[in-house]
Amino acid sequence: MKIPTLRTLAALTALWGAMPLAFAQAETTVEPATPVPNAPHSLPAEKSWRFGIGLGYGQRTNPLIQSEDIPVVVDLDIAWFGERWFFDNFDLGFALVDNARFTTNVVARLNSDRAFFGKTNTRYVNFTMTSGGGQVPIVGPTTPGGPGAGVVVPVELKVPDRDYAVELGLEMLFDGEWGEASLRAFHDVSGTHEGFEISADYGYRWIHGRFSIAPSVGVSYKSAALSDYYWGVHADEVLPTLAGYQVDGGFGWEAGLRTSYYLTKNVRLAVSANYEKLSDSISLSPIVAEPQVIGYFAGVAWQF
Amino acid sequence: MAILIRTRLALALGVLAALPAVAADPPPVRLNVKPLLCVLDKNATACAVTFDIRWKSTRAAEYCLNDEALPAPLKCWPSAVSGETSHERQVTQDFLFWLSPPSGTEHVAEAKIEVLRVGSTDRRRERRSRHVWDVL
Numbered sequence: 001m002k003i004p005t006l007r008t009l010a011a012l013t014a015l016w017g018a019m020p021l022a023f024a025q026a027e028t029t030v031e032p033a034t035p036v037p038n039a040p041h042s043l044p045a046e047k048s049w050r051f052g053i054g055l056g057y058g059q060r061t062n063p064l065i066q067s068e069d070i071p072v073v074v075d076l077d078i079a080w081f082g083e084r085w086f087f088d089n090f091d092l093g094f095a096l097v098d099n100a101r102f103t104t105n106v107v108a109r110l111n112s113d114r115a116f117f118g119k120t121n122t123r124y125v126n127f128t129m130t131s132g133g134g135q136v137p138i139v140g141p142t143t144p145g146g147p148g149a150g151v152v153v154p155v156e157l158k159v160p161d162r163d164y165a166v167e168l169g170l171e172m173l174f175d176g177e178w179g180e181a182s183l184r185a186f187h188d189v190s191g192t193h194e195g196f197e198i199s200a201d202y203g204y205r206w207i208h209g210r211f212s213i214a215p216s217v218g219v220s221y222k223s224a225a226l227s228d229y230y231w232g233v234h235a236d237e238v239l240p241t242l243a244g245y246q247v248d249g250g251f252g253w254e255a256g257l258r259t260s261y262y263l264t265k266n267v268r269l270a271v272s273a274n275y276e277k278l279s280d281s282i283s284l285s286p287i288v289a290e291p292q293v294i295g296y297f298a299g300v301a302w303q304f
Numbered sequence: 305m306a307i308l309i310r311t312r313l314a315l316a317l318g319v320l321a322a323l324p325a326v327a328a329d330p331p332p333v334r335l336n337v338k339p340l341l342c343v344l345d346k347n348a349t350a351c352a353v354t355f356d357i358r359w360k361s362t363r364a365a366e367y368c369l370n371d372e373a374l375p376a377p378l379k380c381w382p383s384a385v386s387g388e389t390s391h392e393r394q395v396t397q398d399f400l401f402w403l404s405p406p407s408g409t410e411h412v413a414e415a416k417i418e419v420l421r422v423g424s425t426d427r428r429r430e431r432r433s434r435h436v437w438d439v440l
Contacts, residue, residue: 086429089438
């Protein structure tokens with residue numbers, strides 16, 4: 001699965017590189033519009049609502065065992081910003097402080113780790129992996145020499161169910177000529193995992209002519225309670241095919257790249273790719289097949 | 305009855321045959337302006353643009369090029385079937401270039417220049433980044 005994914009990414013990158021040629025047409029002799037920094041001008045008031053939709057093709061890998069990658073054909077961007085309250089893609093927030101140096105919001109959100117658990121399958125397996133790495137048949141619980149002795153019995157192997165958690169926390173947002181950064185700390189308030197997550201992100205956006213490119217990086221610490229709830233194998237979930245496992249808290253990191261080529265004021269071509277490395281302890285869980293999540297998307301986006 | 309059906313069929317075919325010809329008719333005057341879009345980042349409020357402006361007409365006539373921000377025409381041409389010019393200007397908001405007769409306000413052809421502000425002028429929105437998984 002990894003190699004086709006990387007190949008697809010490479011193909012998308014090549015396609016993206018060719019796009020400007022297709023749309024440049026006769027503009028080769030025309031200088032692109034050059035932005036003028038800080039020119040005096042009163043900006044029009046912005047609407048409270050923001051609505052965008054992206055249609056195309058992409059997917060996000062699923063790190064869970066016997067799971068399906070998550071297709072991405074539509075991405076919605078829905079937000080509303082009032083005087084202090086805001087709704088931003090299912091984050092509900094209230095601005096506590098907003099000044100030239102930083103913004104501090106209190107935010108309620110849904111935990112994102114749950115997203116992977118909706119795309120898992122139940123399988124019946126005849127073999128299980130021993131601790132030494134070999135496979136041995138699972139033999140039915142029969143009396144020696146009796147009927148059925150030595151018969152290999154298929155045993156259910158199922159990724160445990162997990163619930164969405166509502167988390168409440170604080171975020172501090174900064175921006176400047178150097179880019180934008182955020183610090184976030186969230187704790188479960190729904191009694192689901194009862195853990196917390198602390199994260200820091202940094203991003204920068206360049207614009208040249210009609211192109212925009214925005215790389216970002218981030219690091220997060222997920223507590224043992226959060227990590228174990230989603231990624232551990234709890235005592236009541238242990239099966240002959242699934243060993244118990246307790247996940248410790250740990251650090252993960254992520255990197256992303258969003259690029260756009262603006263066709264008109266409202267329509268753009270959008271290509272994005274992202275990578276998320278799970279913490280070491282999560283990566284070693286028996287329900288985790290891959291230690292990372294890779295995502296990509298290419299399509300057309302409309303902003304209304 | 306059969307004659308009526310045939311007549312209606314012939315009429316329908318005639319209309320269908322005429323459609324492509326109607327659709328293919330070029331506009332009498334075409335105005336091409338490049339670039340049509342100014343993309344601004346959050347720290348910029350205007351674009352400095354040199355517009356490349358060209359027009360073509362199916363018949364020779366006198367036309368004047370107008371800029372929405374200016375009270376007088378930018379340039380007028382004597383009777384001609386085409387014309388071109390360049391115009392340097394700072395762009396802060398959407399506006400129109402249009403061609404008109406020398407003594408009229410009619411828009412014979414027009415081109416809209418658009419300004420796109422990437423990001424938000426509201427710093428709370430601008431500072432909120434989307435999750436790394438989100439593709440937009």
